[in-house]
Amino acid sequence: MARSVHPALIAFTACVFLFLLAPLVIIIGSAFSDTSYLTFPPQGLTLHWFWNIFEIEAFRTTAITSLELALLGTALSLLIGIPAAYAISRYRVELPSWLSTLFVLPILVPEIVFGFSLMKSVTIGLGLPIFPSLLIGHALLVLPYSVRVVSASLASFDFSIEEAAISLGCPPLKTFLTVVLPNIRAGVIAAFILAFITSINDVSVSVFLTGPGISTLPIQILAHMEQFFDPTIASVSVLLMLVTVAVMAVVEATLGLTFLTK
C-alpha cells in the first residue's frame, strides 16, 4: 500500500520544481517566437532564430574558441590534477593535510576576484597573448574538479594492487599507466565531464581574459544581448542546454549518473 504524503509537502515540492524549471520553459518558448524581441508566451512559431545563430559569424568563432578552451583546459587540468590527486592519496600520511585543500581554493575564491587576479598576473604581468591566458585561466578554474573527483575515485583504490604490480617487475610509471589508471577510469571521465561543462559555461573568469578578436560563447551571448534583444539569445541558450543534456545522457547511458555524486 502506498504511504500517504502530506498535501502541503506535494505543494511545496511542486513550487520548488516550478521555480527551477519555469525560467527554462520561458527561454525555450521565447526561442521559437516569431517576433524581433524576446517575449513569452511566444507569438507565432519559427526556427528563424536558430538559423540566425549560424548566420552570425561571432557565434561560430566564439563557439569554436569555447570548445577549444574547454577541451584543452580540461586536458591541461587533468594533466596536473591526476598526478596531484595520486600524490595526495598515495602519500596521505607523508604529505601535509592542507595540500588537498590548496587544490580546492580556486572554488572558494569568488570567481570575479579569481578572474581579475588572473588578468593582473597572467595577461598584464606575464604579457601573455589572449588565448594562452584564457587557457591558463580555464585550466585553473576547473583544476579543483579534476583533483577532487579523481581523488574520490583514488580513495577506494587499494594501493597494494600497485605494489603487487611493482613486485612482479613492472616499473612505477608503467604500473601507473597500466594498473592504476584503468582502475580510476570512471573518476577521470567524471572529472573530464564536470570540468568540461564548468569551462564551457564560464563567464566571470573569461570576461577578464578575453580581448580584441578572441571571445568565448557565453561572453558573446552577453555582448549580443547588449545590442540586440532578440530571440537569438534564447535559441543559443536552448542549444547549450541540449549539449549539456546530451553529455549527461551519454554519462547516464555509459556509467550511470550516480557516480558523479559518489
Next chain:
Amino acid sequence: MTVSLTIQSISAHYGKTPVLQDLSLSVAAGELVSLLGSSGCGKTTTLRLVAGFLQPTSGAIRLGDRDLTTLPAHARDIGLVFQNYALFPHLTVLENVAFGLKQRRIAAQERRQKAAAMLERVGLSGLGDRLPAALSGGQKQRVALARALVIEPPLLMFDEPLSNLDAKLRIDMRVEIRQLQRVNGTTSLYVTHDQEEAFSISDRVAIMNAGRIMQLDTPEVLYRKPANAFVARFVGFENLLSLRTIARDGALVTAEGAGGAKITLSQDDFGLIPDDFILGCRADGLSVQQEGNGLPAVLGTRTYLGRAYQYQCTTPAGDIVANGALSEPMAAGSAAVLVPAPEQCCILTPEL
C-alpha cells in the same frame, strides 16, 4: 636454484619514530621463516624493506649474492602475497597470473600456457576467464599465490595472507602454501600475528617486539624453551615468578620469591638453575593439589575447561593461574599447593 636471504642490522624510521632497530635475520635456502608478533612490532615493516617499498636508514639486505639494499622494488624479483589479495580488478584471472611473465617479456603463447598450468596447480583450472570480483576469498588468495609463484622467484614473501579467510579455509590454505613451498623449495618469509599459523607452517619463527627479534628458533624450541620473559608470555607461560636461590643441596635448589614464598626444585628435572631466575609455568604446568612439594596458595574462582578445572590462586608471590584434576574439584577459599611439572615449565634468566 635456491638462495638464502640475509638481513644485516637494518634500522628503519617512520619520520623520526624508529620502527626497526638494528635487526638481523637470515633465512637459509629453501627455508620458511615466519615473523610473528602483534601489530606495530615491525614485522610488516621488515617485509616491506625486503620488498623495496621502504628504504632502511642503515644496514643491508642480500638475496643470494645479489645486494638488494639499493635496488628498486620492481627489479628485486620477489614473489609477494598480500593480505587483501591485491589482484588486478580490471584483468581476468589468467591475465592476473600472467602479469609477471608479461613484464619478463615472455611470449604470449608461453605466458598463457604457464599461467594456465599454475592455475591448475592451485586448483583453479577453468576459472581463467573470470574477473577477480567473481571469486570467493579463498579462490582470490589462490590466484594471488599462483601469480607470485609463476614468476619462479628466488624469494617468496607472505604478508598475513590468511587473515581475511574463515577459520577452516585458513587451515586448508596454510597446508597448501606449505606444500607448494616445500615442493618448489622456495626461500620464504612469512608475516603473521597468529601463533598457531606461524608454528604450523614454519621451519623457524622469529618472535618480534618493538622492532626487535626477541627469539628466532624452531617452533618446538620456542614453545618449550623460551629465551626470555616476553617470548615465554607470548607462547603461553601465564605465570612468571621471580625467584632467588637461598639454599643448594646437591641437585635440589630451594628458592624464595616475593612475600617469602618458598619452593624446592630439582636441577635433574628443571636443568641448571642460576641464583636469580624466573620460573615460567603454564596453567597446566602447575597442578593444584591438596598437599605436596609446591607453592602454598589460596584458591579463588574456579572455571571448567573441559580437560581440567582452572583456579585463580592467591599466593604470597602474587596471583597465579593453575589447573587441577577434574576428579577432585576444590572449593574457593580452600588452601592448596601448586606443584610445578617440569615439562610445562621453564627457567629464565632475568633481563638486566
